[in-house]
Amino acid sequence: MGNVNEGCRFIPFGMGRRQCPGSGLANRVVGMALASLIQCFEWERVGEELVGLSEGKGLTMPKDDPLEAMCKPRQIMSHFVQTTIDVQ
Numbered sequence: 001m002g003n004v005n006e007g008c009r010f011i012p013f014g015m016g017r018r019q020c021p022g023s024g025l026a027n028r029v030v031g032m033a034l035a036s037l038i039q040c041f042e043w044e045r046v047g048e049e050l051v052g053l054s055e056g057k058g059l060t061m062p063k064d065d066p067l068e069a070m071c072k073p074r075q076i077m078s079h080f081v082q083t084t085i086d087v088q
């Protein structure tokens with residue numbers, strides 16, 4: 001996930017005695033989760049409008065507008081998705 005300290009300049013896990021005790025786990029898992037979402041699904045915008053990247057108010061960098069997107073499993077996932085449906 002690149003340089004972990006680089007990503008911490010926004011203080012995503014707080015600071016000091018009450019800082020997030022799960023930061024180690026989170027740093028290991030977030031990249032993997034994001035990569036899985038990109039690898040397994042095709043993503044599209046809902047309409048023609050570009051996704052707004054402006055930042056809302058708050059300490060945790062909320063987006064101004066919630067992200068709305070459509071996704072569908074990629075072809076390589078079709079077997080897995082089919083298997084999952086069969087099991088249910």
Ligand code: HEM
Nearest residue numbers: 012013014015016017018019020021022023025026027030
């Ligand atoms: C991307 C993932 C995560 C982010 C951005 C995040 C962020 C934060 C932040 C900002 C705080 C408050 C720190 C403060 O008060 O200064 C916090 C607290 C906490 N986090 Fe996380 N966290 C994440 C994942 C996790 C995970 C995976 C765990 C546990 C497995 C966890 C457990 C906790 C706990 C128990 C606290 C409370 C600590 C306390 O109050 O002493 N977090 N987290």
